[in-house]
Amino acid sequence: MKKLGIPLLLLLLLAIQAYALSISGELKVIQDFAPGAVRENTYVVRNAEGYPVAYDFLAERQKGADLTPYFEIEPKRVENVPDGGSASFKVRFTLP
Numbered sequence: 001m002k003k004l005g006i007p008l009l010l011l012l013l014l015a016i017q018a019y020a021l022s023i024s025g026e027l028k029v030i031q032d033f034a035p036g037a038v039r040e041n042t043y044v045v046r047n048a049e050g051y052p053v054a055y056d057f058l059a060e061r062q063k064g065a066d067l068t069p070y071f072e073i074e075p076k077r078v079e080n081v082p083d084g085g086s087a088s089f090k091v092r093f094t095l096p
Contacts, residue, residue, distance in 0.1 A: 039093045046086045054079040057089045070095050 047053050055078045059071035071093055078087040 035095060037093065037095045040090065042088055042090045044086050044088045047081045047083055050083055052080050052082050055081060055087050055089075057091075067093075067095075 045055060057073045057076055057078075059068040059073060061068055071091060074090050074092075078089070081087045
């Protein structure tokens, strides 16, 4: 029983550390390609920088065909997000 307790404790500590992480930087949204596809999702980013920040949300071409005209992002910019605060944005992806 003692041998089983140590790995479980380590797993619990790892889970606590993973929960405490915040993602900063780029958020890549990957959507399935299908004619006539319409997808709409809402995302939330959390400020973990330690100071107020502004976020610019934009679609950017990575590889292959340029699909950026098919993305609508609202709002495009959020300013003065306090440390520990969050900002949400909506992405709508529409193909002809």
